[in-house]
Amino acid sequence: MTQRHNEPAIRAEGLTKSFGDKQALTGVDLEAAPGTVLGVLGPNGAGKTTTVRVLSTLLRADSGQAWVAGHDVHREPENVRRHLGLSGQYAAVDEKLTGRENLYLVARLYGMGRHAARRRAAQLLDSFNLQEAADRRSGTYSGGMRRRLDLAGALVARPAVVVLDEPTTGLDPRGRADTWASIQELVAAGTTVLLTTQYLEEADQLADTIAVIEGGRVIARGTAAQLKARVGGERLSLTVPEPHLRTPAAEILGALGPHVPVFDARTGRFTVTTDHGAESLEYALGCLRTASIAVRDVGLAPPTLDDVFLALTGRPQTAGEGAAVQPMEGVR
Ligand SMILES: Nc1ncnc2c1ncn2[C@@H]1O[C@H](COP(=O)(O)OP(=O)(O)O)[C@@H](O)[C@H]1O
Ligand SMILES: [Mg+2]
Incomplete structure (x- = not known):
């Protein structure tokens, strides 16, 4: 048929x-x-x-x-x-x-x-x-x-x-x-x-x-x-090893665009969505250097399924795995 x-x-x-x-x-x-x-x-x-x-x-x-x-x-x-x-x-x-x-x-x-x-x-x-x-x-x-x-x-x-x-x-x-x-x-x-x-x-x-x-x-x-468009662009991530530098680092990353950085307290790692990829990365690194904030393991990656779930549902796909990720209020 x-x-x-x-x-x-x-x-x-x-x-x-x-x-x-x-x-x-x-x-x-x-x-x-x-x-x-x-x-x-x-x-x-x-x-x-x-x-x-x-x-x-x-x-x-x-x-x-x-x-x-x-x-x-x-x-x-x-x-x-x-x-x-x-x-x-x-x-x-x-x-x-x-x-x-x-x-x-x-x-x-x-x-x-x-x-x-x-x-x-x-x-x-x-x-x-x-x-x-x-x-x-x-x-x-x-x-x-x-x-x-x-x-x-x-x-x-x-x-x-x-x-x-x-x-x-x-x-x-x-x-x-x-x-x-x-x-x-x-x-x-x-x-x-x-x-x-x-x-x-x-x-x-x-x-x-x-x-x-x-x-x-x-x-x-x-x-x-x-x-x-709902999930946003690439993910810029970096680690700030010195705890006392994390709050100023969060301010710099938060000023990159409309997206709120996410901080993992266990690893000291920040992740922020950027709509301008490499350009945002370069700009952020420049600001961090000017502020004498040392960073490690800098990366830029396309969004993953985890990011999709976070964007669509406001939570990671599995509660267990994402439990260490704190919103920015956790940075102090
Ligand atoms: N034959 C089955 N007996 C019992 N539970 C099942 C069976 N097939 C699937 N499930 C359960 O149904 C849910 C959906 O499974 P599945 O369709 O295989 O998911 P996916 O392919 O997306 O990984 C899971 O919780 C899985 O454990
Ligand atoms: Mg399957």
């Missing part, structure tokens, strides 16, 4: 799911237009995999509805599966088989003939840059190569919608960059992608729209630019 025009490729409304007395989903609403990438951004335990399992018909929600390519996940699971490719959080490749054999097997499972299956496997090995390793047992592959093989497996049947659950978690920077390139290629081919991630940077790179999920519900949504 072809998709009606303008209909979202993925839609979820009020999905809830409990495991015993643990509420994994408390009302998830999502929407992705055809040909776009929806990033579902959230920390461990937020409900990402549970959402993915409901959308891919592996799990039934307690309440709420969802459609993939116009098909109801609860009432037409076969139709959903026909339009959907899934790459799970843990790469599902058979280690005893070569890369080529893995893809051939998947193609045969989808009902392709031998010749077509062989050709599809070769095509995918090519586009995921696995030609050289194609005839080696996949058990010998690096994490990045496995993820790419798993991704290729999700695309064998040319699904209109692809769901990728944390495609780069656990990969080194090289593996992550390769995987991003592969995802960008499939997006260029017109596929709709739902991608879960714990990395703001990844959602920023790949997603057209982002849904931030926490405690089993979406707490914010928008484009990467809209989200960044």
